[in-house]
Amino acid sequence: VLNAAKQALQGSGCGCQPLTVAVRHISFSPRQVTSDASFHSVSFSETDHPKVLITGGLGQLGVGLANLLRKRFGNNNVILSDIRKPPSHVFHSGPFIYSDILDYKNLREIVVNNRITWLVHYSALLSAVGEANVSLARSVNITGLHNILDIAAEHGLRLFVPSTIGAFGPSSPRNPTPDLCVQRPRTIYGVSKVHAELMGEYYHHRYGLDFRCLRYPGIISADSQPGGGTTDYAVQIFHDAVKTGKFECNLKPDTRLPMMYIDDCLRATLEVMEAPAESLSMRTYNINAMSFMPEELVAEVQKQLPDMQVTYKVDHVRQAIADSWPMNFDDSNARKDWGWKHDYDLPELVQTMLNFIGSDSRIARAN
Numbered sequence: 001v002l003n004a005a006k007q008a009l010q011g012s013g014c015g016c017q018p019l020t021v022a023v024r025h026i027s028f029s030p031r032q033v034t035s036d037a038s039f040h041s042v043s044f045s046e047t048d049h050p051k052v053l054i055t056g057g058l059g060q061l062g063v064g065l066a067n068l069l070r071k072r073f074g075n076n077n078v079i080l081s082d083i084r085k086p087p088s089h090v091f092h093s094g095p096f097i098y099s100d101i102l103d104y105k106n107l108r109e110i111v112v113n114n115r116i117t118w119l120v121h122y123s124a125l126l127s128a129v130g131e132a133n134v135s136l137a138r139s140v141n142i143t144g145l146h147n148i149l150d151i152a153a154e155h156g157l158r159l160f161v162p163s164t165i166g167a168f169g170p171s172s173p174r175n176p177t178p179d180l181c182v183q184r185p186r187t188i189y190g191v192s193k194v195h196a197e198l199m200g201e202y203y204h205h206r207y208g209l210d211f212r213c214l215r216y217p218g219i220i221s222a223d224s225q226p227g228g229g230t231t232d233y234a235v236q237i238f239h240d241a242v243k244t245g246k247f248e249c250n251l252k253p254d255t256r257l258p259m260m261y262i263d264d265c266l267r268a269t270l271e272v273m274e275a276p277a278e279s280l281s282m283r284t285y286n287i288n289a290m291s292f293m294p295e296e297l298v299a300e301v302q303k304q305l306p307d308m309q310v311t312y313k314v315d316h317v318r319q320a321i322a323d324s325w326p327m328n329f330d331d332s333n334a335r336k337d338w339g340w341k342h343d344y345d346l347p348e349l350v351q352t353m354l355n356f357i358g359s360d361s362r363i364a365r366a367n
């Protein structure tokens, strides 16, 4: 097997197409290059429901994605996993399993025992917490990703890894930022996400891995808390506006960043996972919905809650990160290739968030 791969590599000159073909036919896998590699591979028929594993599923996005996928594929076909203890309503809503992505054997056992066919890899340390703990971020975001890539390649999984507006840096064009341009981020989070994009695309070309990646903007959700990012203010404002009528913003009022309501983000994730491979001219796409500054978000919230008081106390770490990120995101390739279309602009986002959090806190007060 190794000789065949080597010959293909030497024969191809540039190491491109002939190698890819040879590798796909011989089930060559990166970590486990043995004759039993094909024994592990799962054949996934498009008529079957996928069996999905979500890593890092107890963060801001995972539970919402599990709910969406369970509606589509059935409750038992979507397994949430994390290293944290799930709250009772999550534990009782469908399959949950402990999984540390740094434990390769445990991951492999879960994939094999549950006949997983799709892997959605959400575990990560986000931009601000990553800067506070670079060594842990490097380990989870980079070493963890290597485990995920190898497991996915060895078992023939369709793999989704989210990237981010944070994969761009100060030398990238910021207004707008296209899919393909200079990427020199200055955070460990951004560096790890560029690494993930490149490694996923490399495994796709080298081993035939069905890797799919969307660069998410800042995601805004009502019933889940953000995990320590630069865009967190755009979630916090709604909770503080409803609960206290006061909000202290940690970014300057004129800091423009791309943002998206969670329902759009999760739908985009399902859509790109279901898109026919022929429709994907790339494996990593920008997606976007809106772009705003704190002062614009404040003005929109004040249309509903005119008494809300806002002060600004800048967090210099977050501000420096935000100042290096895209202001507007060009997602025209996603729109053209697989029909991406967002539903929520700023007014609908604000209305939806306030309705959700407002009714939640009315219920809490009544109990």
Ligand SMILES: NC(=O)c1ccc[n+]([C@@H]2O[C@H](COP(=O)([O-])OP(=O)(O)OC[C@H]3O[C@@H](n4cnc5c(N)ncnc54)[C@H](O)[C@@H]3O)[C@@H](O)[C@H]2O)c1
Binding pocket: 055, 056, 057, 058, 059, 060, 061, 062, 081, 082, 083, 084, 099, 100, 101, 102, 121, 122, 123, 124, 125, 126, 140, 144, 162, 163, 164, 165, 215, 216, 217, 218, 219, 220, 225, 226, 227, 228, 229, 231
């Ligand atoms: N939320 C956003 O605004 C946003 C924007 C762009 C991209 N993304 C990406 O989407 C993904 C999900 O984001 P999120 O906001 O839900 O993140 P989050 O920080 O809220 O959750 C991440 C989860 O990963 C888990 N985790 C940490 N170490 C782990 C380990 N060793 N093994 C297994 N799990 C581990 C944590 O316990 C946590 O529940 C991330 O990859 C993130 O980079 C998020």
Ligand SMILES: C[C@@H](O)[C@H](N)C(=O)O
Binding pocket: 126, 127, 128, 164, 165, 166, 189, 216, 217, 218, 219, 228, 229, 230, 231, 232
């Ligand atoms: C933008 C995104 O990757 C995340 N919300 C962060 O701010 O770190």
